[in-house]
Amino acid sequence: MLHGTPPPHDAHAVTPIVPLSSNTIRVACSSCNLRELCMPLGLSAEELDRVDGLVANRRRVKRGTSLFRCGDKFTSLYAIRTGFFKTCITSEDGRDQVTGFQMAGEVVGLDGIVNDRHTCDAIALEDADVCLLPFDRIEELSTEIPGLQRHVHKIMSREIVREHGVMLLLGSMRAEERLAAFLLNLVQRLHARGFSQSELVLRMTREEIGSYLGLKLETVSRTFSKFVEEGIVEVKQRHVRIVNADALKQLVNPQVCN
Amino acid sequence: MLHGTPPPHDAHAVTPIVPLSSNTIRVACSSCNLRELCMPLGLSAEELDRVDGLVANRRRVKRGTSLFRCGDKFTSLYAIRTGFFKTCITSEDGRDQVTGFQMAGEVVGLDGIVNDRHTCDAIALEDADVCLLPFDRIEELSTEIPGLQRHVHKIMSREIVREHGVMLLLGSMRAEERLAAFLLNLVQRLHARGFSQSELVLRMTREEIGSYLGLKLETVSRTFSKFVEEGIVEVKQRHVRIVNADALKQLVNPQVCN
DNA sequence: CGACACCTTGAAGAGGTTCAAGAAATGTGG
DNA sequence: CCACATTTCTTGAACCTCTTCAAGGTGTCG
Numbered sequence: 001m002l003h004g005t006p007p008p009h010d011a012h013a014v015t016p017i018v019p020l021s022s023n024t025i026r027v028a029c030s031s032c033n034l035r036e037l038c039m040p041l042g043l044s045a046e047e048l049d050r051v052d053g054l055v056a057n058r059r060r061v062k063r064g065t066s067l068f069r070c071g072d073k074f075t076s077l078y079a080i081r082t083g084f085f086k087t088c089i090t091s092e093d094g095r096d097q098v099t100g101f102q103m104a105g106e107v108v109g110l111d112g113i114v115n116d117r118h119t120c121d122a123i124a125l126e127d128a129d130v131c132l133l134p135f136d137r138i139e140e141l142s143t144e145i146p147g148l149q150r151h152v153h154k155i156m157s158r159e160i161v162r163e164h165g166v167m168l169l170l171g172s173m174r175a176e177e178r179l180a181a182f183l184l185n186l187v188q189r190l191h192a193r194g195f196s197q198s199e200l201v202l203r204m205t206r207e208e209i210g211s212y213l214g215l216k217l218e219t220v221s222r223t224f225s226k227f228v229e230e231g232i233v234e235v236k237q238r239h240v241r242i243v244n245a246d247a248l249k250q251l252v253n254p255q256v257c258n
Numbered sequence: 259m260l261h262g263t264p265p266p267h268d269a270h271a272v273t274p275i276v277p278l279s280s281n282t283i284r285v286a287c288s289s290c291n292l293r294e295l296c297m298p299l300g301l302s303a304e305e306l307d308r309v310d311g312l313v314a315n316r317r318r319v320k321r322g323t324s325l326f327r328c329g330d331k332f333t334s335l336y337a338i339r340t341g342f343f344k345t346c347i348t349s350e351d352g353r354d355q356v357t358g359f360q361m362a363g364e365v366v367g368l369d370g371i372v373n374d375r376h377t378c379d380a381i382a383l384e385d386a387d388v389c390l391l392p393f394d395r396i397e398e399l400s401t402e403i404p405g406l407q408r409h410v411h412k413i414m415s416r417e418i419v420r421e422h423g424v425m426l427l428l429g430s431m432r433a434e435e436r437l438a439a440f441l442l443n444l445v446q447r448l449h450a451r452g453f454s455q456s457e458l459v460l461r462m463t464r465e466e467i468g469s470y471l472g473l474k475l476e477t478v479s480r481t482f483s484k485f486v487e488e489g490i491v492e493v494k495q496r497h498v499r500i501v502n503a504d505a506l507k508q509l510v511n512p513q514v515c516n
Numbered sequence: 517c518g519a520c521a522c523c524t525t526g527a528a529g530a531g532g533t534t535c536a537a538g539a540a541a542t543g544t545g546g
Numbered sequence: 547c548c549a550c551a552t553t554t555c556t557t558g559a560a561c562c563t564c565t566t567c568a569a570g571g572t573g574t575c576g
Contacts, residue, residue: 089422092511097426111422113415120422139408143401150397156414157371163421164347164369164378168355170428171472175532206555214429216533221556237541237555253350433564464523474565479524495523495573 028052029131037105037193038079040151047145054141055079057132067108067122067130074112076132080104083128084203087111088211089120098212100162101125101186101204104193107133107155125203170214173252178213179223180251183233187242198245202238286310287389295363295451296337298409305403312399313337315390325366325380325388332370334390338362341386342461345369346469347378356470358420359383359444359462362451365391365413383461428472431510436471437481438509441491445500456503460496 029039029052043051058081061067067078067085085102099120102108112118113135142149169178183200191197202209206224207217215223227233232248234241242248287297287310301309316339319325325336325343343360357378360366370376371393400407427436441458449455460467464482465475473481485491490506492499500506 089426091426091430095426095430097422097429099422099425110415111419114412114419119419139404139411142407143404146397146401149400149407152411153397153414154372156411156418157368160414160417160421161369161372161377163418163425164355164357167357167421167424167428168347168349168353170425171355171469172349172353205553211429217555218534218557219532221554222532225556463521475523476525476566477564480564483524 029055032081032131034079034081034105038107040147043145043147047147050141050145051148054133054137055131056134056137059130059132061085061124061128061130063124063127065124067124067128068112068118069121070118072112072118074109074116074118074135076134077107077109077138078122079107079131079133081129081131083130084125085122085128086125086204086208086212087120087122096211098204098208100166101212103189110156110159125208166212175213175215175219175223176226177251178215179209179220179227180248182209182213183240183242184245184248184252198242200240200242202240287313290339290389292337292339292363296365298403298405301403301405305405308399308403309406312391312395313389314392314395317388317390319343319382319386319388321382321385323382325382325386326370326376327379328376330370330376332367332374332376332393334392335365335367335396336380337365337389337391339387339389341388342383343380343386344383344462344466344470345378345380354469356462356466358424359470361447368414368417383466433471433473433477433481434484435509436473437467437478437485438506440467440471441498441500442503442506442510456500458498458500460498 029035030048032039039048039051056076059067059078061083068074070090080102082104085108086098087100087102087108088096088098090096102122108122108130109118111120138148138152142152169181173181186202187195187197187200190200204212205217206220209215210217210220213220224233224235228235230247232242232244234243287293288306290297297306297309314334317325317336319341326332328348338360340362343366344356345358345360345366346354346356348354360380366380366388367376369378396406396410400410427439431439444460445455445458448458462470463475464478467473468475468478471478482491482493486493488505490500490502492501
C-alpha cells in the first residue's frame with residue numbers, strides 16, 4: 001500500500017540544500033556533486049579549473065515561474081542543480097505542447113542557439129537552482145578545451161536522439177504504451193540520480209503528462225487507473241510505485257512470441 | 259488540371275548533375291552552389307579554403323539504399339548535395355518511425371555523435387550525392403575557426419527546434435492539420451531552393467508520409483482526397499499542386515475569430 | 517506484358533476525446 | 547487552525563476520428 005507511506009526519497013533532496021543568501025551565487029563545478037552528470041570526463045585539473053570559471057552564476061527559480069520564455073534573448077545554457085522543469089512550446093493558435101521534462105544534472109536552453117532567441121518556455125515545476133553557462137564563453141573555452149567541445153556536441157546530439165524517441169512514442173504508440181514508456185524513462189533517470197527504481201513522485205500534473213504524451217488528461221488518468229487495476233503500479237495522487245516493472249517493459253516492447 | 263502537366267521543376271535538377279566517374283570524389287565547397295545553404299557565413303577566403311579541405315569526399319547513394327544504418331560506427335556528418343533522404347528509427351518490436359525527410363543543403367548524421375554509433379537509418383529516396391564531413395576534422399577545425407564552430411552549433415540547435423515542431427504536430431494536431439503542415443513545410447523548403455511555391459513532387463510513399471505524421475497510409479490518402487474535393491490541392495500520384503495555400507495555412511493555424 | 521509496388525475507397529470497429537459531474541487535495545485568508 | 551476557494555484528479559457516457567480489413571485500381575519496371 002502506498003497510503004500513508006511517504007516515498008523514501010524526495011526530489012527536493014537530490015542535492016543537499018546549500019544555504020543561499022542572494023539570487024545569483026558563484027560556485028565551483030569541480031566540487032559540485034552533479035559533476036559526473038553534467039561535466040565532461042577526462043579533463044585535467046587545469047582544464048577543470050577553467051571550466052569552473054565558465055559557470056558564471058547560479059540562479060534560483062521558484063516553482064511555477066520561468067527560467068526563460070519563448071522569444072527571450074538567448075545568452076546561456078542552464079545546468080539544473082536542483083529542481084525539475086518542463087519545456088513547452090505554444091503554437092500561434094494557443095495549442096500547447098510539453099517538449100520535455102528536465103531534472104538535476106540535465107541542461108536546458110539548447111533551442112535558443114540557432115536564432116539567438118529561445119523558442120520554448122522553461123518552467124520550474126518545483127523550486128529550482130540552476131547554473132548559468134554563458135554560451136559565448138562555452139564557445140570560447142571549447143576552442144581551447146577539446147573535451148569540452150566534444151561534451152557540448154554530445155549533449156546536443158543526445159537531445160536529438162531523445163526527441164527521436166519521443167517521435168516514435170507519439171507517432172506509433174497507444175496510450176498505455178506511452179504512459180508505460182514515460183514512467184520507465186522517468187524512473188530510470190531518477191534511479192541514475194540515486195533514487196528508488198520503483199517509486200517516484202510526479203512533479204507534473206496529469207495535464208502536463210498528457211501534453212507531453214499527446215493525450216488528454218482524462219486519458220492519462222484512466223490509463224493510470226487501468227495500470228492500478230492490473231496491479232502494475234500503485235498510484236496515490238502524484239506518488240507512484242511501480243509494482244511490476246516487467247509488465248511495463250512488455251507494454252513498451254511487446255515480445256514477438258511464437 | 260495536373261494531368262499531363264509535368265511539374266516545371268524536378269528535384270533531380272536541384273544541382274546540375276556533375277559527371278562523376280568514381281564513387282568518392284573530391285570537390286570544393288567554395289564553388290558548391292549550395293554554399294549559402296550549408297556553409298557558415300562570414301568566413302574569410304583563407305578560412306573558406308580550410309573548410310574546403312574538410313570535405314574529404316563525396317559519395318553516391320542509389321535510391322533505396324542507405325547512407326548509414328542504425329548501429330553503424332559514426333565517423334562523419336553528411337551534407338546532401340543532390341537527392342532526397344528519409345531518416346527512420348525502428349523500435350525493438352519492429353515499429354518504424356520516419357523522423358525526417360532531408361533534401362539538398364541539409365545535413366544528416368547528427369544522431370551519431372552522442373554514442374559514436376548511428377541510432378537511425380538514412381535511406382535515399384532518390385539517387386543522391388553527399389559530401390562527407392569527417393567529424394573529428396570538424397571538431398579540429400572548429401577550434402580554429404569560430405564561425406565554423408558556431409555553424410555546427412546552429413545546425414544542431416535547428417534540428418532540436420525542428421523536432422519540437424514535429425512533437426507539436428504529433429501531439430496535438432488532427433490528420434488534416436498534420437498533412438497541411440507537412441505540405442507547407444515541404445514546399446517552403448523547396449521554394450528556398452528555387453522551386454515552385456505551389457507545385458511539388460513527393461519523393462516518398464503515402465506510407466512514409468504516414469509514418470512521419472503518425473498516421474496510417476489510408477488516412478494520408480483519404481486526407482489528400484479530401485483536400486482535392488475541397489479544391490485546396492490537385493493531386494496526381496506524387497505530383498501535388500497547391501491551389502489554395504491560405505486554406506492550408508488556416509488549417510494549421512485556425513484563426514481565433516471573434 | 518506481366519508482376520509488383522503503390523494508391524484509393526468503402527465499411528466496420530477501436531481507441532481516444534469531449535462533456536459533465538463529483539471527489540480529493542492544496543492553498544489562502546481570516 | 548479552520549473554512550472556503552481553487553486546482554487537480556477520477557469516472558461515466560456519448561461521440562468522433564482514425565484504424566483495420568478488404569477489394570480493386572493505377573502506375574512502374576524488368
